[in-house]
Amino acid sequence: MEAKSGKAGDWRSYERVLLPKVKDYHQLEVYEANGGYKALREILTNDKWDPTAVTNEVKKSGLKGRGGAGFPTGLKWSFMPPVVEGVPRYLCCNGDESEPGTFKDRQLLEYNPHAVFEGMLIASYAMSLAGSYLYIRGEYADWITHMEGELKKAYDKGYVGKNIMGSGFSSELVIHKGAGAYICGEESSLMNSLEGKRAYPRVKPPFPAQKGIWGYPTTINNVETLAAVPYIINRGGAWFAGTGAEKHPGPVLYGISGHVNRPGVYEYPTGMLMTDLIYEVAGGIRGGKKLKAVVPGGSSTPVLRADMIEGVTMDADSLREAGSMMGTSGMLVMDEDTDMVSFLRRITHFYHHESCGQCTPCREGTGWLENIVTRIDEGEGHLRDLDLLVDLCSEMEGRTVCALADAAAWPVRYTIDRFRSEFEAKCRASLVSSGIDLAEVSA
Amino acid sequence: MADFIKNPVVELPERNPAPSFPASELVFTDAEKAQIAEYVERYPTADGAIMRALWLAQEKFGYLPPDVIKLAAEEVGMPYAKAYGVATFYTQYYKKKMGAHVLDVCTCFSCQICGGYDMLHYLENKLGIHKGETTEDGQFSIQEVECLGACGSAPMLQVTNGSYVHNLTTDKVDALIDALREGKSWPFESVTLPQDEDDLGGNRRTDVTATETYQTPPASETIA
Numbered sequence: 001m002e003a004k005s006g007k008a009g010d011w012r013s014y015e016r017v018l019l020p021k022v023k024d025y026h027q028l029e030v031y032e033a034n035g036g037y038k039a040l041r042e043i044l045t046n047d048k049w050d051p052t053a054v055t056n057e058v059k060k061s062g063l064k065g066r067g068g069a070g071f072p073t074g075l076k077w078s079f080m081p082p083v084v085e086g087v088p089r090y091l092c093c094n095g096d097e098s099e100p101g102t103f104k105d106r107q108l109l110e111y112n113p114h115a116v117f118e119g120m121l122i123a124s125y126a127m128s129l130a131g132s133y134l135y136i137r138g139e140y141a142d143w144i145t146h147m148e149g150e151l152k153k154a155y156d157k158g159y160v161g162k163n164i165m166g167s168g169f170s171s172e173l174v175i176h177k178g179a180g181a182y183i184c185g186e187e188s189s190l191m192n193s194l195e196g197k198r199a200y201p202r203v204k205p206p207f208p209a210q211k212g213i214w215g216y217p218t219t220i221n222n223v224e225t226l227a228a229v230p231y232i233i234n235r236g237g238a239w240f241a242g243t244g245a246e247k248h249p250g251p252v253l254y255g256i257s258g259h260v261n262r263p264g265v266y267e268y269p270t271g272m273l274m275t276d277l278i279y280e281v282a283g284g285i286r287g288g289k290k291l292k293a294v295v296p297g298g299s300s301t302p303v304l305r306a307d308m309i310e311g312v313t314m315d316a317d318s319l320r321e322a323g324s325m326m327g328t329s330g331m332l333v334m335d336e337d338t339d340m341v342s343f344l345r346r347i348t349h350f351y352h353h354e355s356c357g358q359c360t361p362c363r364e365g366t367g368w369l370e371n372i373v374t375r376i377d378e379g380e381g382h383l384r385d386l387d388l389l390v391d392l393c394s395e396m397e398g399r400t401v402c403a404l405a406d407a408a409a410w411p412v413r414y415t416i417d418r419f420r421s422e423f424e425a426k427c428r429a430s431l432v433s434s435g436i437d438l439a440e441v442s443a
Numbered sequence: 444m445a446d447f448i449k450n451p452v453v454e455l456p457e458r459n460p461a462p463s464f465p466a467s468e469l470v471f472t473d474a475e476k477a478q479i480a481e482y483v484e485r486y487p488t489a490d491g492a493i494m495r496a497l498w499l500a501q502e503k504f505g506y507l508p509p510d511v512i513k514l515a516a517e518e519v520g521m522p523y524a525k526a527y528g529v530a531t532f533y534t535q536y537y538k539k540k541m542g543a544h545v546l547d548v549c550t551c552f553s554c555q556i557c558g559g560y561d562m563l564h565y566l567e568n569k570l571g572i573h574k575g576e577t578t579e580d581g582q583f584s585i586q587e588v589e590c591l592g593a594c595g596s597a598p599m600l601q602v603t604n605g606s607y608v609h610n611l612t613t614d615k616v617d618a619l620i621d622a623l624r625e626g627k628s629w630p631f632e633s634v635t636l637p638q639d640e641d642d643l644g645g646n647r648r649t650d651v652t653a654t655e656t657y658q659t660p661p662a663s664e665t666i667a
């Protein structure tokens with residue numbers, strides 16, 4: 001059985017932690033009754049926990065960011081410079097979740113908001129911060145309203161604000177409402193958005209830890225990353241490190257969408273076999289069809305063909321070997337009837353629409369990617385367009401202020417690479433290739 | 444003068460915007476002013492509050508023409524041009540007058556392969572307008588939008604920057620339009636986790652009236 005379960009161990013008997021089996025866990029009273037804010041109380045009242053000890057526990061847990069890049073969280077926290085009297089420092093919790101295929105943060109915000117708050121407060125203590133901002137995308141208006149209600153309760157109970165639980169430690173928490181822009185999920189763009197500017201990403205370095213919001217040291221973490229922190233304190237870093245894949249451990253929220261019998265957000269350990277997730281957890285492909293392709297972690301992670309996922313587990317190493325990435329673990333499953341050309345066309349449209357326009361390779365490149373893929377999809381493509389597209393990707397990757405250009409180029413590069421025959425077929429069947437004069441056709 | 448200065452390709456903010464509302468209406472009430480002052484308190488500089496102030500202004504005036512942006516900027520205490528830059532960066536701030544109900548249909552990625560376009564076209568036919576347009580009676584606008592973060596319950600749409608409507612079918616769209624026409628609002632739909640169905644026998648929240656479950660997307664071209 002072990003071999004079939006990937007690195008996740010016996011996942012069928014896994015007990016959920018981030019979304020535990022408790023009704024109304026999103027309400028403060030229920031959260032408290034089930035060990036909520038215990039971790040915060042522990043670190044604030046037990047002398048054993050100085051800020052460094054908290055950071056070390058997070059390091060020991062092996063927690064890696066759940067926002068897409070998978071950066072080790074404890075290490076990121078330790079990049080914050082030493083405290084200087086009179087210089088404020090901040091945390092931004094990234095709840096902008098707009099990567100197509102990703103919908104797990106929304107469910108976490110709905111069903112476990114207090115773990116996000118508690119994680120933010122523990123992080124504030126570990127990095128000696130005066131305050132933190134929770135940036136939530138504007139589309140999640142209903143969830144923002146719910147969370148503001150719960151946050152108010154936490155303030156009233158003295159878990160947030162001045163002199164928390166009488167410990168002398170103070171930290172404010174503000175929920176910021178976005179207004180519809182994918183780019184705000186990029187950390188430096190998020191900071192500009194918070195400051196009340198157009199949300200253009202910033203050139204790095206300086207990194208946020210040196211110069212973040214309003215020029216002060218800042219750390220940015222994803223919602224799910226921070227929600228894991230209270231459980232790491234309660235259960236110990238070793239528990240977390242021992243769950244799931246050794247080098248990319250912990251419970252993780254998988255968001256499975258597309259042509260499966262049971263889509264949804266699932267909590268399981270990292271390192272699950274992709275085939276287990278698709279065929280066991282999500283009940284297989286709808287209508288008894290065959291699997292064609294999977295995008296493992298949001299639209300920018302390279303698509304995998306059905307024949308490439310055998311034995312692949314959901315963790316950074318295994319997915320890298322397979323030729324993709326863990327990303328946000330928002331997994332899109334496509335059945336055999338899916339048209340990969342129009343699928344790619346929609347992705348290129350997304351990135352073109354969301355490019356902030358600062359860098360020429362990205363602003364123009366995303367437009368050309370969309371134009372050319374659209375041309376192929378509409379039956380007016382040339383075979384040479386395929387190499388042109390790949391060339392264009394090379395001109396975009398690594399040449400811009402932020403990683404959006406790379407995120408836009410990867411799906412094009414890898415979808416063409418892995419489904420080339422389908423693109424070629426569309427080009428061959430096109431009017432241009434068959435020698436028909438387009439001017440005559442449209443006349 | 445260079446041609447591009449006379450005919451700028453980018454719309455520049457009007458220094459003295461033409462009025463969209465009579466002067467008597469273009470004011471914030473004391474309560475709204477107090478609310479904006481409270482937003483300003485939350486940030487080290489006033490500018491941080493502009494997004495919230497613009498949201499408040501849009502809820503009040505329906506959209507954000509230049510004079511409304513200017514009003515919000517002045518209330519927050521930041522330059523109008525800067526506020527204009529912010530308002531025009533984000534897609535959820537309406538730059539022109541919209542219908543009473545704005546239907547944002549997601550067609551991105553997961554929704555695309557699960558019938559998002561079928562739903563968009565069904566709506567367009569039903570209301571007799573294209574995306575980007577508003578019905579003559581001013582009741583409905585349709586927009587095609589990017590990923591709304593509800594991929595597991597695709598196809599879906601959002602009503603006027605508020606309620607999410609999950610697992611769309613043509614019947615559900617009909618019901619939605621009827622409800623909105625009757626002046627009812629669509630309830631908040633809490634989507635049940637599949638693991639909660641197994642472990643808790645249904646949705647984990649007892650404080651919501653409407654629940655949805657994650658469902659296999661319909662396979663048909665023209666969703667029933």
Ligand SMILES: Cc1cc2nc3c(=O)[nH]c(=O)nc-3n(C[C@H](O)[C@H](O)[C@H](O)COP(=O)(O)O)c2cc1C
Pocket residue numbers: 064065066067068069070071073094095096097098099182183184185186187188220221222223225226402403404407
């Ligand atoms: C174009 C772009 C969009 C991003 N969008 C998001 C997002 O929506 N949510 C998120 O948490 N991280 C997003 N990220 C990653 C963040 O920049 C950042 O790495 C992350 O929030 C750090 O948190 P973590 O270390 O906890 O993962 C995005 C990055 C890029 C380049």
Ligand code: SF4
Pocket residue numbers: 183200201354355356357358359360362363400401402403404405
């Ligand atoms: S890469 Fe694209 S999105 Fe990122 S800063 Fe440059 S233009 Fe903007």
